Amino acid sequence: MGLIVDIRKKLKSYNLEVSFETNGEYLAFLGASGSGKSMTLKCIAGIETPDEGKIILNGKVLFDSENKINLKPQDRNIGYFFQNYALFPHMTVEENIGIGLVCSKEEKKKRVKEILKNFHLEGQGKKHPNQLSGGEQQRIALARCLIYKPDVLMLDEPFSALDVHLKEKLQNEVLEILKTYNGEVLMVTHSRDEAYKFCKNLVILDQCKSVMTGNTKEIFKQPKRLITARLTGCKNISKCEIVSKDMVRATDWGIDLETDMEVPLNITHIGVRAHNFVLVNDLDNKNTLRYKIKKIYEDMFEYNVMAVKDSEEEYSEITYNVKKQEWDLRDDQKNLYLKIPEEEILFLNE
Amino acid sequence: MELSPIIISLKTAAAAIILTFMLGLFVARFVVNMKSEKAKMVVDGIMTLPLVLPPTVMGFLLLIVFGVNKPFGRFLLEVLGVRIVFSWTATVIAAVAISFPLMYRSARGAFEQVDKNLLMAGRTLGMSEGRIFWRITMPLALPGVVAGGVLSFARGLGEFGATAMVAGNIANKTRTLPLAIYSEVAAGNMDIAFYYVLVILVISFLVVVLMNYFSQKERKYLR
Numbered sequence: 001m002g003l004i005v006d007i008r009k010k011l012k013s014y015n016l017e018v019s020f021e022t023n024g025e026y027l028a029f030l031g032a033s034g035s036g037k038s039m040t041l042k043c044i045a046g047i048e049t050p051d052e053g054k055i056i057l058n059g060k061v062l063f064d065s066e067n068k069i070n071l072k073p074q075d076r077n078i079g080y081f082f083q084n085y086a087l088f089p090h091m092t093v094e095e096n097i098g099i100g101l102v103c104s105k106e107e108k109k110k111r112v113k114e115i116l117k118n119f120h121l122e123g124q125g126k127k128h129p130n131q132l133s134g135g136e137q138q139r140i141a142l143a144r145c146l147i148y149k150p151d152v153l154m155l156d157e158p159f160s161a162l163d164v165h166l167k168e169k170l171q172n173e174v175l176e177i178l179k180t181y182n183g184e185v186l187m188v189t190h191s192r193d194e195a196y197k198f199c200k201n202l203v204i205l206d207q208c209k210s211v212m213t214g215n216t217k218e219i220f221k222q223p224k225r226l227i228t229a230r231l232t233g234c235k236n237i238s239k240c241e242i243v244s245k246d247m248v249r250a251t252d253w254g255i256d257l258e259t260d261m262e263v264p265l266n267i268t269h270i271g272v273r274a275h276n277f278v279l280v281n282d283l284d285n286k287n288t289l290r291y292k293i294k295k296i297y298e299d300m301f302e303y304n305v306m307a308v309k310d311s312e313e314e315y316s317e318i319t320y321n322v323k324k325q326e327w328d329l330r331d332d333q334k335n336l337y338l339k340i341p342e343e344e345i346l347f348l349n350e
Numbered sequence: 351m352e353l354s355p356i357i358i359s360l361k362t363a364a365a366a367i368i369l370t371f372m373l374g375l376f377v378a379r380f381v382v383n384m385k386s387e388k389a390k391m392v393v394d395g396i397m398t399l400p401l402v403l404p405p406t407v408m409g410f411l412l413l414i415v416f417g418v419n420k421p422f423g424r425f426l427l428e429v430l431g432v433r434i435v436f437s438w439t440a441t442v443i444a445a446v447a448i449s450f451p452l453m454y455r456s457a458r459g460a461f462e463q464v465d466k467n468l469l470m471a472g473r474t475l476g477m478s479e480g481r482i483f484w485r486i487t488m489p490l491a492l493p494g495v496v497a498g499g500v501l502s503f504a505r506g507l508g509e510f511g512a513t514a515m516v517a518g519n520i521a522n523k524t525r526t527l528p529l530a531i532y533s534e535v536a537a538g539n540m541d542i543a544f545y546y547v548l549v550i551l552v553i554s555f556l557v558v559v560l561m562n563y564f565s566q567k568e569r570k571y572l573r
Contacts, residue, residue, distance in 0.1 A: 042470075045470075045474050046473070046474075047470045047473065047474070072473070073470075073473040073474050074473055074474075074476045074477070074478065076474075077476075078474060079474065080470070080471065080474040082467050082470075082471055084467065086465070086467040086468050086470070086471035088468060088471075088485075088486060089490070090489045090490060099472070099475060099477065099485065100472070100475035100476040100477050102476070144475065148475065148476065
């Protein structure tokens with residue numbers, strides 16, 4: 001059971017090539033804008049038609065180019081949550097939610113009323129979408145998808161249309177609501193935080209190709225590929241040369257790094273997350289350099305320190321994120337020594 | 351002053367707007383849904399042609415189709431016993447032919463303005479294409495469609511050139527208001543012509559105001 005997708009489609013700029021399977025856990029598509037995330041969802045929903053491949057949902061063939069099967073979106077029983085919600089502006093909330101229900105009038109009324117209650121929208125049924133807040137509109141769009149009990153719920157950038165201060169609250173609300181739904185959930189996002197928070201599994205898309213699939217936490221821990229490291233928020237990436245089986249040279253940063261495991265032979269880059277540098281007092285540590293500070297950007301709780309190896313030669317900047325307190329109270333205010341812990345080095349290939 | 355031009359004109363414009371409205375919507379929906387861009391351009395060109403051609407050219411083309419010596423006209427006359435040219439029906443056909451592009455283009459523009467995501471949402475919610483058209487596309491395109499209807503009605507009411515060619519200028523039969531105005535002026539009866547002009551002004555103005563009022567009322571939810 002689950003969703004099996006293996007499709008190809010010629011697009012203007014790239015060719016979409018996506019394949020993955022779900023196993024009942026929430027799945028996120030992470031990719032830059034224009035990487036084919038929404039197009040993939042549209043193909044699954046039947047709004048767009050792939051050139052070739054297969055889409056099978058719980059054993060039901062939705063699309064199969066070889067056998068010329070292509071079910072209409074109406075027959076796929078897939079819930080699609082649109083980025084801008086796509087609520088019908090001329091209909092009331094009740095009409096929006098019940099528009100596609102096929103049942104008697106009384107039954108429809110009952111079910112709409114029930115779902116409005118479950119989604120904390122009581123008393124809003126007669127209003128039009130534009131009279132409601134962003135969060136309420138989002139819940140209506142979700143209610144409209146879920147009232148049909150779809151086999152798969154697809155969320156296309158569900159939080160991108162919201163103000164930042166609302167986002168976190170609504171993310172938690174949506175997580176609560178989704179607990180009542182027992183189908184597959186696919187989510188498209190360009191936010192690594194959303195992917196991490198919502199979805200156990202991850203598909204990484206790059207230039208319309210699914211380049212990596214797997215468990216979200218493992219992928220964040222070991223991105224393995226350059227593009228994956230970037231998409232999961234790794235700010236520091238350097239070209240590298242393998243020196244020995246437990247040492248790599250980060251050529252962009254001018255440092256030889258000892259590793260705690262054998263260096264994979266196929267790597268081309270190494271990465272270090274900005275949080276993972278450790279502030280130390282001198283050079284008597286492994287993998288440590290003295291840095292010159294170039295710039296410091298101030299966040300709410302952190303500083304982003306842009307620094308470069310203190311040497312005659314020109315090296316690339318690294319980004320170091322540090323808690324304000326730790327930075328302000330550091331012992332040595334003049335010099336900056338940073339250590340790259342062995343276990344935090346990401347081995348990457350292109 | 352004869353009342354018959356007023357009655358003939360109103361009857362003609364009313365019959366014409368019903369036909370134009372339905373035909374315009376139908377063709378607009380067909381063209382919007384066309385897959386091939388090239389075919390779309392060609393069909394759109396043909397459908398828009400009456401707008402840019404002189405009405406007399408349209409009248410000439412209609413004569414070629416409906417003239418009693420031409421195949422289709424002869425067929426209508428001999429098999430069905432219907433003679434189109436110089437009949438009241440011809441005034442309606444002329445008005446439809448001339449006003450159709452206004453309806454078609456307005457409706458098409460209005461349909462294309464409707465957010466595609468809404469139509470896709472309708473599909474994923476299991477709505478049939480027909481239901482999507484009547485419940486989503488039409489209500490959202492209504493102001494544009496109504497505006498097209500207003501324009502077409504006004505154009506049909508004012509049709510002169512094509513009407514004169516296929517329907518002639520037969521008093522009490524095919525003499526519509528514009529033709530009556532022309533005839534009265536030609537005969538030197540400026541006073542009577544003036545009354546007809548006044549009638550056309552009042553009717554046209556009323557229709558526009560009414561339609562505006564209704565389209566405003568419909569869309570309060572968007573404010």
